[in-house]
Amino acid sequence: MDYITKYKGTSATINSRTWGKLTMVSESFTPASDGDLVVIIGDPFNQEIPLVRIHSECVFAEVFDSDLCDCADQLKIAMERLTANNHGLLFYLRFDGRGAGLAAKVKATALEVQGFDTYESRILIGVAPEGRNFRKIGEYLKLHGVSKIRLLTNNPDKGNDIEKAGVIVVYEPLIIEDPSEKVRRLYKTKAEKFRHTISKSYT
Numbered sequence: 001m002d003y004i005t006k007y008k009g010t011s012a013t014i015n016s017r018t019w020g021k022l023t024m025v026s027e028s029f030t031p032a033s034d035g036d037l038v039v040i041i042g043d044p045f046n047q048e049i050p051l052v053r054i055h056s057e058c059v060f061a062e063v064f065d066s067d068l069c070d071c072a073d074q075l076k077i078a079m080e081r082l083t084a085n086n087h088g089l090l091f092y093l094r095f096d097g098r099g100a101g102l103a104a105k106v107k108a109t110a111l112e113v114q115g116f117d118t119y120e121s122r123i124l125i126g127v128a129p130e131g132r133n134f135r136k137i138g139e140y141l142k143l144h145g146v147s148k149i150r151l152l153t154n155n156p157d158k159g160n161d162i163e164k165a166g167v168i169v170v171y172e173p174l175i176i177e178d179p180s181e182k183v184r185r186l187y188k189t190k191a192e193k194f195r196h197t198i199s200k201s202y203t
């Protein structure tokens with residue numbers, strides 16, 4: 001049964017112990033076989049410039065509290081910002097391993113633990129350093145009448161992909177204060193090799 005096609009666009013409103021009322025919408029933006037989520041806070045589609053975060057799943061950090069990356073912290077800070085704003089959208093994309101999936105992520109992480117950075121480890125195992133594309137998010141926003149967003153990100157690729165769908169992007173940085181040594185190393189790689197906008201004071 002193709003549940004994605006059958007249930008795409010349906011929603012359920014849950015009560016989060018941490019974040020309050022969240023409406024989870026079933027959508028599909030990535031090749032993941034069981035779909036992606038749009039998490040709606042308040043009434044973002046009736047705001048002049050909705051606040052948006054595009055988050056890629058990271059099981060190691062979000063479920064198992066890995067110290068190699070800042071993904072769980074970024075998700076938490078994004079949710080803090082969105083709920084403090086009372087209205088917003090979080091796209092929860094099943095792009096673990098920057099789109100390469102869990103098998104490749106395990107292999108790349110084994111190399112990261114040995115000291116290779118996230119860019120080098122992916123090259124070494126033959127995976128594209130960045131395998132994600134965010135254009136479908138832009139198309140979704142456009143379809144829902146959104147022509148301009150405030151995007152919580154340090155990654156200009158996300159904004160560029162969204163602008164290709166005709167949505168104007170205003171960038172708002174999303175950085176964790178006081179990063180650990182390992183996260184500083186990751187920020188340095190993100191800034192130097194993935195061209196993310198991260199101030200030198202965090203690397």
Ligand SMILES: [Zn+2]
Pocket residue numbers: 058060061069070071072
């Ligand atoms: Zn991560």
